[in-house]
Amino acid sequence: MPRRPARPGALKDLAPLRILTQIALLQLSYYLVAIILIAFVSVVGTGQRPALKNFFDWRELRGDVTKGWMLGLCWMLDSLVTVIPILLLIARSKLVPDFALTIHFLNLIITSVYTRAVPTNIYWWLVQAASAALMTSVGIWACQWRELRPMAFGGKSSKGAQVGTSNGHAIEPGAIEEGEGYAVGSAGRGRGRDGAGAYEMVGMASREPA
Numbered sequence: 001m002p003r004r005p006a007r008p009g010a011l012k013d014l015a016p017l018r019i020l021t022q023i024a025l026l027q028l029s030y031y032l033v034a035i036i037l038i039a040f041v042s043v044v045g046t047g048q049r050p051a052l053k054n055f056f057d058w059r060e061l062r063g064d065v066t067k068g069w070m071l072g073l074c075w076m077l078d079s080l081v082t083v084i085p086i087l088l089l090i091a092r093s094k095l096v097p098d099f100a101l102t103i104h105f106l107n108l109i110i111t112s113v114y115t116r117a118v119p120t121n122i123y124w125w126l127v128q129a130a131s132a133a134l135m136t137s138v139g140i141w142a143c144q145w146r147e148l149r150p151m152a153f154g155g156k157s158s159k160g161a162q163v164g165t166s167n168g169h170a171i172e173p174g175a176i177e178e179g180e181g182y183a184v185g186s187a188g189r190g191r192g193r194d195g196a197g198a199y200e201m202v203g204m205a206s207r208e209p210a
Contacts, residue, residue, distance in 0.1 A: 022089050023102055029085045030078060030103050031055070037074040056114040063123035072127045079135040086139045093143035100135040104128055 034055060042050040054060055054071065061075075062068035082103070090099055108128070112118050119125065 023099065023106075025089060026082065026085055026099060026103055027106055030082050030107070033081045034074065034078045037077055038071065041070050041074055056111050058111050058115060058119035058121055058124045061121060061124045061127060068123065072123070075127055075131050076134060079131040080138060082135055083139045083142055086135070087142045087146065090139075091143055091146060093140045093147060096139040096143055097136050100132055100139060103135070104132045 035050075038054050039050040042048055042054060060068065061071050063072075086096060086099060090096060108119070
């Protein structure tokens with residue numbers, strides 16, 4: 001029995017090399033934003049040079065000192081800003097939780113390797129959980145907003161001179177207002193984005209009042 005062909009783009013979306021590249025770029029952007037924010041807070045807020053332990057030492061993220069709260073705020077802002085590269089690189093809402101959790105899981109591994117100990121600070125775990133939840137929720141919302149944006153099939157707006165074509169003839173905006181529209185046909189002028197079917201723009205007869 002012949003195998004069912006994969007949908008267009010399926011193999012490309014699941015390519016391991018592409019997934020690893022996306023994870024690496026997201027992780028780099030995540031740490032780059034964190035370095036900028038924490039360095040700025042360290043210099044402006046405390047007047048001290050930023051140290052490497054401020055980024056990867058979980059002992060610095062404490063809830064009983066002001067510095068710990070400032071670092072926690074920086075990590076929360078970092079998660080919010082990382083939504084932008086997620087939107088640009090992933091752009092699919094159902095994949096956002098996987099990548100967001102992967103970013104924080106790799107951060108846990110890097111932090112544990114740097115300190116040679118698994119974090120035991122409850123405040124650190126609370127910040128990471130809140131950060132992952134914020135990145136996931138805002139990332140899903142942003143990707144869904146992009147997915148639900150209306151697609152234009154060429155032509156101009158209703159105020160333009162031409163909106164589309166029908167059987168080789170231009171459709172004027174006034175004709176659409178009077179009742180002409182588009183329909184799907186078998187002998188199409190083009191194909192959809194998924195390549196599943198063809199479409200044709202035809203005119204619809206206007207209904208005159210009796």
